[in-house]
Amino acid sequence: MEKTLRCVRWGYEVNTSSDDCIDAINSYFQQVLSYGRKRKVILEAPLYDNDCVLGNILAAHYLSSSDPSRANSYVEAAASNLVSLEQSTPYEQAVYEAVTYLISEDRDDDLAFEMHTKLLNRFPKDLASLKRAQLLCFYMGQPEPFLGLVQQVLPANQEESYIHGILAFPLLELGRMEEAAAASKKGYEINKEDSWAHHCLCHVLQHECRFKEAVEFMEALAGSWPSCSSFMYTHNWWHVALCYLEGGSPMSKVEEIYDHHIWKELEKDDAVPPEVYLNALGLLLRLDVRDALDGFEDRLKNLAVRLTNQANWYLEWHLDILIVWALAKVGETSRAHELLEGLKSRLSRMNKKKQQVMQKGIQLGEAVFEFARGNYEKALELFGSEFNAIGYKIVGASDEQIDVFNEMWCQLLLKTGQSSTAKEVIRERIKIRDGVPFMWRLLEKSYSMEGNAEAESSAGERAKKLESCYF
Structure with a gap:
């Protein structure tokens, strides 16, 4: 069939011979924005029109992390049809340039972001490109430039829920919680099934220690999550479990969520196991840091068996660091060490700029390895005396995900007898979030170690009161 100009959902022109190709691209855009579990629909676009530049380059991006060699064939197909404006439109060319650089082996993250900024300056309605930029900034640990980019395209998308x-x-990553809550609510009001808006509002409520409210809000909406990707489905449930845990709920609620909404996800035919493992490990590590892993050891062992499979390694730094902890915790120290050495090898092959940034990832992995083995002095030495997990977000973790390492540091201070330092660190944390029972229990412990019975009793009473008021 003859190629003609057809428009994708944003209203931008694409040169293709097939309406079905456009439908597949639009379905993919919807899956990206909704965190849907059918993102592979983009692979249908080149089947309908194997000369479509946009269909091919989006298929390449979809496959870039899971099947790079196959992704290259789609890049080549897109490139071969990019010769002139007669075969591709300005929009297709802009997306092609941004995506090919994004998935290149030795990219510079700042330049990749700059290219997406230029693309969105010309085509501000392309929210799929905005989501790529969001992920890029997330792994750079830099929410501020991304906020500027969202604000740049916001006027053209006011009525778009996503x-x-x-x-x-x-906004929430920058601590602007009131604005983040307002934005989340607006998205939710336009589209009740926007799982990312649910997630963001839960972040805010959780940060403000409104645990019961967060749980009620999320559980009322959970019926819309089964259509989400394995990551989004289990991540939203991870947040719910964390609210129960932080609010001092009986451990049975955490067990129920882990068993029925995280681990059980692996039974689904279209599940993506690494996306599940990330949230499963994130929850179990929280329990370990709280000395509450009793009753979950078999679950951790079952999980660790799967994590010895190297197919689950080197997918992203945050997951690798959690795998190091899990393997070391269950006694698979040689495999944990092998993974750490593999990360160091990958670091050595990065450009100098990237090496300097990601060295912190190695340091965090080594500290977690020692923590899991009970080598607390060594772990604390690796963390250092001025540790702040926010500086380690480059491993690809949100404030909430990375904060477990701040909790780990507090525990290490106590476990190595440094109660005075721990006390000051814990007090500072309580100033920011005074409604977390666990922090008051740590403060109680620090006072106990110092023999301050009155302060110990006061902190313990505060923890007890909080533990009884949420659930």
């Missing part, structure tokens, strides 16, 4: 959830995330 833009408001996208806006909410950098």
Whole structure:
């Protein structure tokens, strides 16, 4: 069939011979924005029109992390049809240039972000490109430039529900919780099934220690999550479990969520196991840091068996660091060490700029390895005396995900007898979030170690009161 100009959902022109190709591209855009579990629909676009530049380059991006060699064939197909404006439109060319650089082996993250900024300056309605930029900034640990980019395209997308959830995330990462809540609510009001808006509002409620409210809000909406990707489905449930845990709920609620909404996800035919493992490990590590892993040891062992499979390694730094902890915790120290050495080898092959940034990832992995083995003095030495997990977000973790390492540091201070330092660190944390029972229990422990019975009793009473008021 003859190629003609057809428009994708944003209203931008694409040169293709097939309406079905456009439908597949639009379905993919919807899956990206909704965190749907059918993102592979983009692979249908080149089947309908194997000369479509946009269909091929989006298929390449979809496959870039899971099947790079196959992704290259789609890049080549897109490139071969990029010769002139007669075969590709300015929009297709802009997306092609941004995506090919994004998935290149030795990219510079700042330049990749700059290219997406230029693309969105010309084509501000392309929210799929905005989501790529969001992920890029997330792994750079830099919410501020992404907030600027969202604000740049916001005027062209005011009535689009997904833009408001996208806006909410950098706001909450920058501590602008009131604005983040307002943006999340606006997205939710336009589209009740926007799981990312649900997630962002839960972040805010959780940060403000409104645990019961967060749980009620999320559980009322959970019926819309089964259509989400393995990551989004289990991640939203991870947040719910964390609210129960932080609010001092009986451990049975955490067990129920782990068993029925995280581990059980692996039974689904279209599940993506690494996306599940990330949230499963994130929850179990929280329990370990709280000395509450009793009753979950078999679950951790079952999980660790799967994590000895190297197919689950080197997918992303945050997951690798959690795998190091899990393997070391169950006694698979040689495999944990092998993974750490593999990360160091990958670091050595990065450019100098990237090496300097990601060295912190190695340091965090080594500290977690020693913590899991009970080598607390060594772990604390690796963390250092001025540790702040926010500086380690480059491993690809949100404030909430990375904060477990701050909790780990507090525990290490106590476990190595440094109660005075621990006390000051814990007090500072309580100033920011005074409604977390666990922090008051740590403060109680620090006072106990110092023999301050009155302060110990006061902290313990505060913890007890909080533990009884949420659930």
